[in-house]
Amino acid sequence: MKLRLGVLGADDSLEIIESVTREFSELECLKIVYWKEEDIVDLLEPHVHDADMWLFSGKVPYSLVKAWGKVKVPMAYVPHMGASLYRTLLYLSHQQNIRVQDVSFDTFSVDELDLFLQEAGIEGGHRWLKHYDGVITAGELADYHEQLWKEGKTRAAVTCLRTADLELRERGVPVHRVLPTRSGVQAVIHMLLRTNEMLHFKDTQIAVQMMEIDPFRELAGGTFATDDWQNAEIKTMEKLLRYAKHLHGSLKTAGPGRYAIFTTRGILQNATTGFTTMPDLEEGFGIEADAVTCGIGIGKTANEAEIHAGTALLHAKERGAANWMVFFDDKSIVGPLGSSEQLSYSSVSARLQKLGEQTSLSVLTLSKLDSILRKRKTMEINAHELAQSMQILPRSARRILMELESKGLAKVVGEESPNPRGRPRKVYRITW
Incomplete structure (x- = not known):
């Protein structure tokens, strides 16, 4: 089964990106073209769950989608540094006879542009640069470049944003667009594939859910025969077996009133909404939420995960009954799940x-x-x-x-x- 790569970007960049994706037989490409930054989220929203990974043609669309926060799969954007910029400057120098000092730039940081020029052997450095973190409008970039050009301080503008390129052309400002190179696109796609592999490995890690439940709560306050106690425990086990089946896991007893469910990280992550909430045990399985104290452990082996689950359970019990905590394989601890005061801290520092x-x-x-x-x-x-x-x-x-x-x-x-x-x-x- 092929991986679905969502690609969102400007028309000229997408032509290059799409041609590169054809070299990856394991990928199936979903292409979305945008013409205005304000349309990006609306264009992406209907397809947010249609891709395993997302690749953006530049920093602006990537930043907009990241701030939106609805994409939960790996994301990346194609950088405009390196060969992309070198190709543009080579054209300006040899075809237009324009020096770097007479050009206004955008997007890049001061440090990365300085380093690039130094490594490229271009002396004199740059004078005009509009750096921004996150999102910026095409109008703001166009205003910056146009003002310098009108004042005679520059002879041309170099922009990484397609909409700014179109805006400057309309205003009559000499502008050159930095387009991604095939090698740059290939590098980012390889990085996304490695990230996907890593996440797949994490999803298949062993996860153990250690639960403490009093199976005899409903019998409290009276004297009962041995059969009554056994029946209460059997009922609890039946409920937990249904829950374990829901998690595609296996159940074992781990002591009086203590039960361990073995499953995978990915399944448990989905069941707890990314380890932020407790699953609805009462509605789905008839298990009273306030009767369960739980520790979740993640590990490379079943034994390691079970040990981590026991540690997480101790942390949960420290905070009182009906709390859930998670102990990850990097020794970090998160919880209580479902709490607005959820904390994340490390047991090793x-x-x-x-x-x-x-x-x-x-x-x-x-x-x-x-x-x-x-x-x-x-x-x-x-x-x-x-x-x-x-x-x-x-x-x-x-x-x-x-x-x-x-x-x-x-x-x-x-x-x-x-x-x-x-x-x-x-x-x-x-x-x-």
Whole structure:
């Protein structure tokens, strides 16, 4: 079965890209031409799920789609640096007798254009460059180039954007479009294919879902015969077997009230919406959500994944019943799933290990704090906020902050009084 490559871009670039894709027998090409940047998302939306990978003819369409955020498969754009730009400058120099200093450029960063000119042996450097991050309009680029040309500072414009090229031509400004080279397109397609292979490998990694469920909740409050207890456990197993079948996985018991489901990363990733939500166990399988505490482990082998799932379960239990956490093969931890306060932190960090040696705090505690600060986008926090984020007691949070203060890794920078009758809360600034 062929891979579907979606290609979106300007008409002239797509001709080159499409001719290159014919060299890849494993690819099937879906081509979308745009003429205005504001139409890109509308053109792409009906086909967003029709491709395994997306290739864009330049930085602007790529940035627009990336900001849109609806494409979840590998994406890339064809760079205009390298042979593409060299071909354009060679034409200007030998056919038009125009020096680099008399040309206005866009898209490239100062550093990459400087390096390119240096490596190409072009002396004197450039004078006029409009660099932009993300999205820019054709009108804005055209205004930049036209102004310099009208003032006599330049003799020509070099643009990477097709719509700016058309706009400048309409205004009568001498303009030269940097088009992708076949070798550049080939390199990007090879990169996309390698990325797809890597993601396919990750999808087939082993995933283990370790669940703790009390199968006897419905029997609480009375005295029951042994058969009643066995029937309750059998009912739980039947529900879990249906759930395991849904995941194309296998089920095994891992201790009293503990069950492990073995499946693949890709399947579990889909079931949890990219490891962000908990699946609806109650609606689909009759398993009460608040009765399940779960750890998900990813590993290269079943044994590694099971160990990681057990570790993730411990982290979930630390946060209380009915929480779900994920432990990945790179030792990063994510969770709780379904929470607006979901954190992502690492259990292994050289920097935090060094800090851990200076304090009585574990690397895991420091990693959680680091993740909370990054999520809050501030280095200031009080004990109440830390306790809420970590789901620990306020006194435990105060102990963490006081320990950091005592080791010179935090300092008190103020006080807050949310309640007139309560004692003020110290605000700490973490200084590591």
